[in-house]
Amino acid sequence: xxxxxYMFFLGCTIxxxxxxxxxxxxxxxxxxxxxLVEMSDFNCCGLPVDPASHEMMIALAARNLxxxxxxxxxxxxxxxxxxxxxxxxxxxxxxxxxxxxxINEYLKEVDMxxxxxxxxxxxIHAFKEDLGFDKIKESIKKPLAGLKVAEHCGCHLLRPxxxxxxxxxxxxxxxxxxxxxxxxxxxxxxxxxxxxxxxIIAIDxxxxxxxxxxxxxxxxxxGAQALITVCPSCHLMYDMQxxxxxxxxxxxxxxxVLHFPQLLGLAxxxxxxxxxxxxxxxxxxKILEAIKTT
Amino acid sequence: MEHVxxxxxTSLTFxxxxxxxxxxxxxxxxxxxxxxxxSCPVAKITPRFNPREIIKLSxxxxxDEVISGDAIWLCCSCYNCQERCPQKVEIADVxxxxxxxxxxxxxxxxxxxxxxxxxxxxxxxxxxxxxxENKRPTIGLPPLQPTGVDALRKILSxxxxxxxxxxxxxxx
Numbered sequence: 037x038x039x040x041x042y043m044f045f046l047g048c049t050i051x052x053x054x055x056x057x058x059x060x061x062x063x064x065x066x067x068x069x070x071x072l073v074e075m076s077d078f079n080c081c082g083l084p085v086d087p088a089s090h091e092m093m094i095a096l097a098a099r100n101l102x103x104x105x106x107x108x109x110x111x112x113x114x115x116x117x118x119x120x121x122x123x124x125x126x127x128x129x130x131x132x133x134x135x136x137x138x139i140n141e142y143l144k145e146v147d148m149x150x151x152x153x154x155x156x157x158x159x160i161h162a163f164k165e166d167l168g169f170d171k172i173k174e175s176i177k178k179p180l181a182g183l184k185v186a187e188h189c190g191c192h193l194l195r196p197x198x199x200x201x202x203x204x205x206x207x208x209x210x211x212x213x214x215x216x217x218x219x220x221x222x223x224x225x226x227x228x229x230x231x232x233x234x235x236i237i238a239i240d241x242x243x244x245x246x247x248x249x250x251x252x253x254x255x256x257x258x259g260a261q262a263l264i265t266v267c268p269s270c271h272l273m274y275d276m277q278x279x280x281x282x283x284x285x286x287x288x289x290x291x292x293v294l295h296f297p298q299l300l301g302l303a304x305x306x307x308x309x310x311x312x313x314x315x316x317x318x319x320x321x322k323i324l325e326a327i328k329t330t
Numbered sequence: 331m332e333h334v335x336x337x338x339x340t341s342l343t344f345x346x347x348x349x350x351x352x353x354x355x356x357x358x359x360x361x362x363x364x365x366x367x368x369s370c371p372v373a374k375i376t377p378r379f380n381p382r383e384i385i386k387l388s389x390x391x392x393x394d395e396v397i398s399g400d401a402i403w404l405c406c407s408c409y410n411c412q413e414r415c416p417q418k419v420e421i422a423d424v425x426x427x428x429x430x431x432x433x434x435x436x437x438x439x440x441x442x443x444x445x446x447x448x449x450x451x452x453x454x455x456x457x458x459x460x461x462x463e464n465k466r467p468t469i470g471l472p473p474l475q476p477t478g479v480d481a482l483r484k485i486l487s488x489x490x491x492x493x494x495x496x497x498x499x500x501x502x
Contacts (some may be wrong), residue, residue, distance in 0.1 A: 038441070042447060048454040048455045048456040049456055051462070051466070051471075051474055052456045052457075052458070052459050052462045053456060055462075055466075055469065059469065059471065061472070062471075077477070077481075078454065078477075079449075079453040079454065079477055079479070079481075079482050080400070080454050080455050081451055083454070084442075084445045084455045085424055085442065085445050085446055085449060087426060087429040087442050088429070088430070088433050088438060088442045088443075088445070088446055088491075089428060089430060089433065089489070089491050090351070090352050090353060090427070091352075091489050092353075092486065092489050092491040095485050095486075095488075095489050096449075096482070096485070098486060099481070099482070120461075128352075135352070141488070142488040142489055143485065145481075145484040145488050146481040146484050146485060147486060152455035155337075173413070191356065191406075191407070191408040191409060191410075192409075195408065195409035195413055196409045196412055196413065197411070197413060205409075205413050206413075215498050218387070227371075227412075230371050230408070230410075231406045231410075232369050233406060235373070235406045235407050236404055236405075236406050238404075238439070238440075239400070239403045239439055239441065240376075240400075240403060240404060243372060243375050243376050243404065244406075246375050247371055247372070250349070271474075282482055284418050310375070310493035312469075314428065
């Protein structure tokens with residue numbers, strides 16, 4: 037199933053709170069020949085309730101997998117958490133027959149049965165394995181030469197490697213390679229694969245904000261003009277929470293945070309308004325000016 | 331002496347409970363080297379969280395201290411510790427197992443309770459917003475699909491989760 041046709045699993049956060057990610061991803065995917073089939077009837081991937089009930093997480097994810105199995109389509113996601121959860125559950129249900137039987141008993145209630153016939157990929161994973169770097173290279177019309185950015189993969193794009201396994205969790209290279217295809221420089225910085233802090237913001241916001249703050253400091257120190265993310269949760273921390281973090285620690289960052297499809301879209305020749313750049317909380321006009329003059 | 335035996339029995343029980351849960355089975359492989367703690371971004375910021383300590387207390391059978399404290403909820407689930415553990419202890423997953431046990435005993439931070447309520451109501455953890463639903467077509471996005479919440483309720487009822495949630499709501 038590598039004909040670039042996927043079930044599009046949006047997850048809970050993106051379609052309500054991070055529309056700029058969805059808008060830019062849809063534009064870029066269409067241009068690259070990726071066909072998205074809307075996933076009717078999906079529910080939460082399960083990850084947010086894993087702390088409360090592992091069994092419920094598995095049941096929720098399994099139902100989503102069944103929806104894709106019925107359409108005989110692999111799943112593509114924009115969220116690293118959704119991808120890792122659907123992959124993990126697919127794996128564990130294939131390996132553990134007893135668990136699969138139990139979950140299938142639950143699913144029987146809704147006339148479903150998990151079979152294990154589809155894969156889930158975060159779009160960066162799909163870009164690497166299904167689309168290929170050459171296709172992306174061919175799509176670049178306005179290289180972003182001279183622009184210096186940094187990447188933040190997000191924990192669940194990389195870890196746990198028993199579920200991901202297609203990039204190095206200590207020195208991730210795939211997103212960096214993709215960014216460099218746009219013509220921008222992707223700079224290394226301290227503690228690059230560390231967490232954004234999102235998962236604990238409702239438990240202890242000061243600890244979470246400190247995690248985000250340190251990442252922003254390291255990215256600025258490296259001299260990056262923007263940070264590039266591939267997860268709605270990471271983006272909420274770096275972009276939406278940035279002003280609050282600046283106030284809380286009395287420290288200025290003013291670091292634009294772009295979704296990778298926005299950066300790629302600019303290099304493909306889309307206008308900033310087509311990619312919803314105006315929806316970003318941290319004003320990206322400085323980097324748009326920099327791109328114009330190159 | 332009796333006290334010691336009793337403690338030992340308790341510790342075996344709690345360790346077994348954790349081991350018997352999905353994700354918990356590798357806990358007893360831990361030899362307390364501390365690679366997890368030195369890999370942990372949260373432990374760098376606050377002394378209130380230390381994954382090595384959580385595993386140690388769990389192995390020693392200190393169930394109440396582990397499940398009633400706030401430490402288990404401070405794990406950011408980044409999986410650094412799990413990747414680097416020389417004993418292949420699935421530390422982040424053990425912590426998920428501990429959280430599940432805490433919930434069963436009535437300890438759960440409000441946020442997870444809110445997630446669960448949202449799921450039972452809408453099938454998604456972010457509150458469904460009519461405003462955004464109306465806005466989506468005006469900015470070129472397809473309308474949102476139904477959440478399948480009726481089917482979901484049947485599954486949640488089958489897993490018994492809806493009862494746990496009611497128990498929690500009864501407690502608070």
